[in-house]
Amino acid sequence: MSTLDLIDIQKSYGIVTAIEPLSLSVANGELVCLLGPSGSGKSTLLRMIGGFETPTAGKVLIDGVDVAFDPPEKRPTAMVFQSHALWQHMTVFENIAFGLKLRGFGKAEIKRKVEAGLSLVGLQDYGQRRPSQLSGGQRQRVAIARCIVLEPKILLMDEPFASLDQHLRDRLREEVRQIQKTLGITTIFVTHGQDEALSVADRIVVMSMGRIEQVGTPGDIYASPATPFVAGFIGDMNLIPVTVAHGRITMGGIELAAPVADGPAMLAVRPEDIAFAESDASTGGATVLRIVNYGSYFKVTVALESMEWKVQAPKSTRIPEGAVLPLSIGRYQLFRDEQVVFRSEPA
Template structure:
């Protein structure tokens, strides 16, 4: 279909940067999620790609053609907004056909393409319904069909499921992923939902304050976060502040080896990497509460210094008020000034320690 290239794109509003020196290559047929909190610049970036905002600097290329200065209608892009943006005085068929009519295509071709688009999004029999007669999920499918019927090279989705309930969001994101793979269209998807990004993306771009924190496939972003921000934003993460002296953490509950230069660090590890033990010989903590999710339990634990941690345990486990805690030494990371300085990971049964940069 198409390749998207974003080179050093910035966007300022007054003296403030919404996007700062952003670069990204999106390969043919790839689905990339722009993930970040509100105000991170992800929607502004998407609007610049679609031509609805003009960059303050940098360039945007589609198949090596510079489209930076082109208006939206001249770009080979299709955009689906959170608000659906459907015309309520038109039925579904005419909403989808509107762009094709502007192109003055033959009526027979318009009908064929609209019917194909409706079938693609699972609304084959809905052409003559008014948009006000549709559910929120159905309206979003019409908005998707309206973009796809124009056969864009790049599909842009700006938090399209944000206004829908959780079950509908989950169902629609699976359908969108299936449609995207069937059509093979290059896609950028903006979301602030980590679950959505992990479920949909070939790669995730984690953004903060208009800049890139990390770009990687979902499993790498989850298992190997490169900054403290990414570690805390993707999934549930435990953070423990400690000092390193002689290559060992000085925190009484986590005296683990961290072979880096002395100084303050933040240790990070997932709830599934924290073991609870009834033994009183291990570091003692207090159980705050236990939440049963059916397949597992999440246990909130308070340390003596006020730090609260989460541990994942078996669904049939029961813990008294006082427990011992023990992190797997092979599954933690150390951050200093938001930067990853040490990681300890396991590959098979081999244990790998890695020191990154100058600690």
């Protein structure tokens, strides 16, 4: 069993607070993504887990043992960095073997472990090459193998694919997910890419300004964001200021149930939960401003009561720019004072 528990962990630099006190538990074999924009504190939190930053307060428990003030080499963790951090004067084999030598393994055991690591990342025939002879994706595979052969209890990954092109990123994250499942290793993965987090994580920790905004499965985070920040950061979301009156929201021909107190609120609707209805001059409608072809669907920008909305329309849709059409809304939710006050039932 390899579990991670952060208890009231905090990090300050003088009077500047980088991480507000937070707690998080990660189960054995779980892959958890720390997701947030630049400056949200996700990499600082990862570095405190790995020992590269010392917390101002709190505990870092790995299998129940507090390692908060142990140096990196004394922790049962290994980190894959964005920059690969390979030694250019060493071969691939020597790079992967370096940490094993420091730990006192014999030559035969080192050879066995390195070859197994190379096989796991699909580089069986690359042991005698130099890093300069490898592609970016291959260098990152070497960095992953170098960590895996140490058999850490916790694998840490700090935006490992950020420098790679989109196609290679997609392929490598699928490979890393498969390796992680095969080994059953508890993994913390930092990214600012929502697609990356949604595709690989068992759970996502959404961070902002050194705080945890929400923790949940990718499906829960996407379907039921807990705050306006999460709603706007994960996927496309229409965030529209509205006024609730007598338990209803009425605007531009749209009428929605809103069983909350009267007053201002924030309406949140995914583009895929909006559809164009049959034209009806009596109900008004939204004016089509722009249509962008995304291959499998159209992203349509419309104007409704001076607000722009995004609508995801099927490829069969035939709508000219400038058309005025009513909208129908399926699933939606309301925020007030940064909290969810109402979620509609799934359509």
